[in-house]
Amino acid sequence: MKGTPTNKKRALIVGSGIGGPVAAMALQRAGIEAVVYEAYDAPADYAGLFLNIASNGLDVLRTLDIDVPARADGFPVSRMVMYSGTGKCLGEVANGIRLPDNTVSVIVKRGLLQRVLREEAESRGIRTEYGKRLDSYEIIGNGGGVIARFEDGSEVEGDLLVGADGVRSRVRRLLNPDSPRPSYTGLLSLGGYARGPRITPTPETQHFIFGSRAFFGYLVRETGEIWWFANVARPDKPSRKELSRVSSAQWKRRLLELFSGDPDLIGEIVESTRGEIGAYPIHDIPTAPAWHKGPAVLIGDAVHATSPNSGQGASMAVEDAIVLAKCLRDVLDTERAFLTYERSRRERVEKVVAYSRRIGQSKAVSNPVARWIRDQIMPFALKHFANTGSHAWLYTYHVDWDEKVAA
Ligand SMILES: Cc1cc2nc3c(=O)[nH]c(=O)nc-3n(C[C@H](O)[C@H](O)[C@H](O)COP(=O)(O)OP(=O)(O)OC[C@H]3O[C@@H](n4cnc5c(N)ncnc54)[C@H](O)[C@@H]3O)c2cc1C
Known part of the structure; x- marks a missing residue:
């Protein structure tokens, strides 16, 4: 080099x-x-x-x-598996590509x-x-x-x-x-680490659930520790002061309400969260x-x-x-x-x-109608528009250090 x-x-x-x-x-x-x-x-x-x-x-x-x-x-994590709020598997998407030395994201x-x-x-x-x-x-x-x-x-x-x-x-x-x-995107992100629910570790996989009122993502480490996050719609942007006043116990209650009716596993993960639940408004x-x-x-x-x-x-x-x-x-x-x-x-x-x-x-x-349509369309969309080929522009970007830059 x-x-x-x-x-x-x-x-x-x-x-x-x-x-x-x-x-x-x-x-x-x-x-x-x-x-x-x-x-x-x-x-x-x-x-x-x-x-x-x-x-x-x-x-x-x-x-x-x-x-x-x-x-x-x-x-x-080489793959991301998506589920609807009813627990139906909607499909999966690759999380990047495998590098020549077999490394994945x-x-x-x-x-x-x-x-x-x-x-x-x-x-x-x-x-x-x-x-x-x-x-x-x-x-x-x-x-x-x-x-x-x-x-x-x-x-x-x-x-x-x-x-x-x-x-x-x-x-x-x-x-x-x-x-x-x-610019505020209208979503809050929350998350934490949980231990307790008996969920079998699934190597190289992150799971995403499109719940009826909010979105949930989790992965299970080989030790049994669960890393999770939730995205919650909140059209008016909360101040950082307002967010800091909400305790982890209050977030837990709020999330349990939001995910009631969605797969029970979400509630179990949220309930067994140890330590703080952090929350921040998403900007771009x-x-x-x-x-x-x-x-x-x-x-x-x-x-x-x-x-x-x-x-x-x-x-x-x-x-x-x-x-x-x-x-x-x-x-x-x-x-x-x-x-x-x-x-x-x-x-x-x-x-x-x-x-x-x-x-x-x-x-x-x-x-609910828009949600139903989304859940019908998503398996097709994931298969045809979210495959490795259609995401190549994102994941195969490579910077050759030795190549000279022209002004
Ligand atoms: C505290 C924190 C927590 C985050 N948590 C998450 C997360 O949980 N999930 C996620 O996906 N992304 C998270 N992010 C965002 C993510 O890390 C960034 O999107 C990404 O890494 C881009 O990195 P960056 O170096 O551009 O900026 P950042 O990683 O945000 O780093 C910016 C650094 O600049 C420092 N800084 C800010 N202002 C000044 C100043 N005036 N003078 C000197 N230093 C200054 C900050 O303290 C920080 O260390 C977090 C960012 C921060 C700062």
Whole structure:
């Protein structure tokens, strides 16, 4: 794999979620020094529930020699099986493709994934500074770089700044104050971990149930632990304060009501949940007019947050990271490199965000007639429009590190 030892730029990366550390490692491979600045005071190794790293995301991590599935206790999921609220099997969809080394998409706890990426970056000599919440940045002269200022009063200078600071990105707002706000999709996501119901582990499988009032997904680990989530329609967006006031016991009661009449298994899983039930409103960013300006550029959720329905949020962030690094390696003028990066990525990520939102719309259908029609059509649709061939555009995306980027 080639790097460019002469490319002596220094990158300031804002955000040590998923895209940030991967961008730092990809930039290092491109010969660009990077330091990561994270708002949290310490590593957030337990933040969030679990997420899917699809085969296209794993392929990027493989290219960068980051072995996530083994180190982050990943649960391989090659297939997703769908059921109606009456328990009828509607069909199944492949969750990505099998990579040449037989790896399939994995579901990992988000906090553990973040820890593995952080530790891997550290082992490669990449520094992450905590308690550094970006407040503003200043562009130095014409092509002179950038100064990042943090809320603790400190500042740091670099040649370029990468906003990997998530859906509520500060960098996005500074870069373009007119950026559209993340759009609320009308769905809440809730989830947790359960143990108790005697459900036989089904290797490589995640199950989805289109309940009569809400959507439920679960998988059963080989240890018997069940990882589950629910999507609930809530047309008016609740505030974060309102959500934080709802206790886990209250969520349990609410979910038991919502899923009454659906397969009993759902109630059993919800009842036997241990620990907290987390809930958050799902947002996405269908399109952002500005991806970069001067020495600043955006990656991941900061520029194209996607709803979790397609299981692509983390994969899109790591794809961005490697493509950006390649562009900076091969196109020495920073702004032209950013433009090349945007041109390589915009169409794909916007397609993923739109696709993901469409999946979300089929999840909470309140009208019983519409639900009946959906359940009749879905077996045919899954067979003909959700097969490996029709999803090839999503899962077979491959970034060849050694191929040179043309400006
Ligand atoms: C706490 C949390 C929990 C999540 N839980 C889930 C989940 O359960 N399921 C799921 O599918 N997806 C979840 N996600 C979203 C998922 O991780 C992302 O869609 C995906 O990984 C894209 O990664 P990213 O690097 O672009 O952004 P993120 O992973 O969101 O990382 C952004 C990082 O930037 C930091 N940051 C934000 N503002 C600043 C600032 N001003 N200065 C410095 N740092 C800043 C944040 O603290 C965070 O560490 C969660 C995200 C977060 C932050």
